[in-house]
Amino acid sequence: MDKTDPEPHITCGAEISIKHLLLECRQFNKERAKHNIPSSI
Numbered sequence: 001m002d003k004t005d006p007e008p009h010i011t012c013g014a015e016i017s018i019k020h021l022l023l024e025c026r027q028f029n030k031e032r033a034k035h036n037i038p039s040s041i
């Protein structure tokens with residue numbers, strides 16, 4: 001197994017990236033809504 005391969009986000013199975021974590025990951029959807037952070041910049 002190559003350690004340089006991106007690991008899927010264990011919470012949702014998507015590939016981890018800054019964009020994913022900030023904008024896409026459903027793990028943080030509720031947090032974003034709570035703080036009224038828009039889903040797009």
Ligand SMILES: [Zn+2]
Pocket residue numbers: 009011012013014020021024025026027
């Ligand atoms: Zn995720």
